[in-house]
Amino acid sequence: MTTLDNYDWKILNLLQQNGRLTNQELSQIIGLSTSQCSRRRIALEQNGYIEGYQARLALKAQKRQVQGLVEITLNHHDPETMERFHHQINANPAVLDAYKVTGEYDYQLKVGAYDLNGLNTLLNELASYTEVSQIKTSVILDRLKENQIVLHREQLESSDDMHV
Template structure:
């Protein structure tokens, strides 16, 4: 991958805030020509800095009111057991994000449910997955920040 410069960082920051910006709008905001912004955006996409564009739906639009963070520990780390667990979390639509982590637990899952009863049912389902030895849950009370990557050098996300 080629190194990115300050203009590329500005493009990434602006697109992260509003993925619907046109190349003309980007050019006005950062002071490059529309064609330069277009070439840079395409290059950032091809180099994998931009993975895609999508609408982020509010959970209320999906009738999901409760979110939680669930840490999961497995008691069997054999390739078959791990693959089985991965398949289970990929098939479960209530799991929004899944991360393999270090520490006391093996995975951290961000989950959503319609209400506390739905969250309880999800936790029961997760506990029943083969190989799961322990889960720890925290209910998310408020989202303070999400999907922002801060670049320390120029303070641009």
């Protein structure tokens, strides 16, 4: 599969919105046979266009009522330092997402904790890593959109009404 056609893009978009769609449901929505949808889905998976299927859990189910974005700068950028830091954040279950980025800092992490005290403990732990020279943190007040999924549509619609 070198290039994706419109049917492939439709399958990807639909599965991104609802990964539980069956091939039968996909076929009804996009107008291909069930077997065609199945073959296309398998090809998309095998060619790395679909990396996996997960359930999006509510914060209370994750026991992570407080989430934050943490910007981290390392004190050195040699391969050994970065590898140690990668190992530490990969092993830390409170680090939900981790990105190596360009700009003022080296990494941006999305972290979660049960409460503010837990977040403070986590930040102290991250600051104690010998590879870390600087940390900047923002607490997430509300999640509006994640993975292209709008999480609070009613809030957006009510705020749109206010601007009319």
